[in-house]
Amino acid sequence: xxxxxxxxxxxxxxxxxRRWSPVAVGVLVWWSLYHxxxxxxxxxxxxxxxLTAGSRLGDSIHFFFYxxxxxxxxxxxxxxxxxxxxxFMSVERTRALLGGRRQxxxxxxxxxxxxxxxxxxCSAVPVFIGFVAxxxxxxxxxxxxxxxxxxxxxxIVLLFGLFGWKITALYIGFGLLIATVAGIVLxxxxxxxxxxxxVFETKLRGKVVDPSLGLSWxxxxxxxxxxxxxxxxxxxxxxLVGIGIGAAIHGWAPQDWFARHATGWWGVPLAVxxxxxxxxxxxxVLPLVEALHDKGLPMGTVLAFMMSVVxxxxxxxxxxxxxxxxxxxxxxxxxxxxxxxxxxxLFNAVL
Amino acid sequence: xxxxxxxxxxxxxxxxxxxxxxAVQELGLxxxxxxxxxxxxxxxxxxxxxxxxVIDDEVVxxxxxxxxDDVKRLLAARP
Numbered sequence: 243x244x245x246x247x248x249x250x251x252x253x254x255x256x257x258x259x260r261r262w263s264p265v266a267v268g269v270l271v272w273w274s275l276y277h278x279x280x281x282x283x284x285x286x287x288x289x290x291x292x293l294t295a296g297s298r299l300g301d302s303i304h305f306f307f308y309x310x311x312x313x314x315x316x317x318x319x320x321x322x323x324x325x326x327x328x329x330f331m332s333v334e335r336t337r338a339l340l341g342g343r344r345q346x347x348x349x350x351x352x353x354x355x356x357x358x359x360x361x362x363x364c365s366a367v368p369v370f371i372g373f374v375a376x377x378x379x380x381x382x383x384x385x386x387x388x389x390x391x392x393x394x395x396x397x398i399v400l401l402f403g404l405f406g407w408k409i410t411a412l413y414i415g416f417g418l419l420i421a422t423v424a425g426i427v428l429x430x431x432x433x434x435x436x437x438x439x440x441v442f443e444t445k446l447r448g449k450v451v452d453p454s455l456g457l458s459w460x461x462x463x464x465x466x467x468x469x470x471x472x473x474x475x476x477x478x479x480x481x482l483v484g485i486g487i488g489a490a491i492h493g494w495a496p497q498d499w500f501a502r503h504a505t506g507w508w509g510v511p512l513a514v515x516x517x518x519x520x521x522x523x524x525x526x527v528l529p530l531v532e533a534l535h536d537k538g539l540p541m542g543t544v545l546a547f548m549m550s551v552v553x554x555x556x557x558x559x560x561x562x563x564x565x566x567x568x569x570x571x572x573x574x575x576x577x578x579x580x581x582x583x584x585x586x587x588l589f590n591a592v593l
Numbered sequence: 594x595x596x597x598x599x600x601x602x603x604x605x606x607x608x609x610x611x612x613x614x615x616a617v618q619e620l621g622l623x624x625x626x627x628x629x630x631x632x633x634x635x636x637x638x639x640x641x642x643x644x645x646x647v648i649d650d651e652v653v654x655x656x657x658x659x660x661x662d663d664v665k666r667l668l669a670a671r672p
Contacts, residue, residue: 337641365601365643368632369641375636444633444636444637451640
């Protein structure tokens, strides 16, 4: 038998036309579908199937199909675009930008970079060690780790699709504020003694590998396609269930039930307590919350709930336990949860 | 030849391992595949975006899951 031959099989680079024409067609199809969504389901449900507009059953079923199409389209479009933009950034580049920054401005930069840097919570531990070992201050590192999951594209899409751009902008603004301030507070507390000592002993010997370098446009477009598929595959069961229950609430729950029963001060803390353990269900929980808001659940409670679902998650805390002592994790959760509580109270008072 | 898979044990890391094993088998290479899960060792390779692939002490890919064809290409590019 002959030795295996190792012939490189580079795929031929695509021509500009072949690369961009599918993208252009995709944009056109997406735009058409988004605008046809409402008339299409009106036609199907009310004209063809014969449901009555304004009836409980008719409105619930119509809402279910209309909403699921809208959110699926928004997720597809936004994740595609965001993945392409983020392919120009990486945690390695972010670390280089944050290296040598001081508390304060460093926290602001870290929170902002947390939004634009591609980051998978499964990389939280290497990122934490990598930042701290490279000399990024603890509080600045934590600002990054708070902002990154809190202001993520799925949360933004759901908020935008269900509540509109004003609420989304408020969410992003206060998310950044919480990440910045929580990082500064945690930095001021000098909690280095509650970080596992091996983190500071880690030596960076290898050459830094920046995955955002050397990517072609074909690579970026392919990454975007894969990310859309991966996220839709992950969230669709939650979306179906969440929108299903949301549709039922829309049709059947009495109007203003929450306005009469859930406007006490305890609404916000309750939302945080329920929200923290519910991580992967953000996609399913938000349509539900939107329906509850429609029945009078106050906006501050909604925002606090959303923030605690996305920003503080049990799986991430379990991962971070490898580098942070329980006291620091408890403080971290406490500080972030306080920020979320304050935000919730503020909005309930103002809106 | 020595191959290391750097990853903290997430789903993506297992996908990378599967793609690498498939590539190695298809090429009929005799190599050792080692999994590195210790986060501080991963970071000391200069890697923060997991999973990452190390061939003969050089990080050749980080932060994504390649197809087994991609891994074959990376292996073929080695001397």
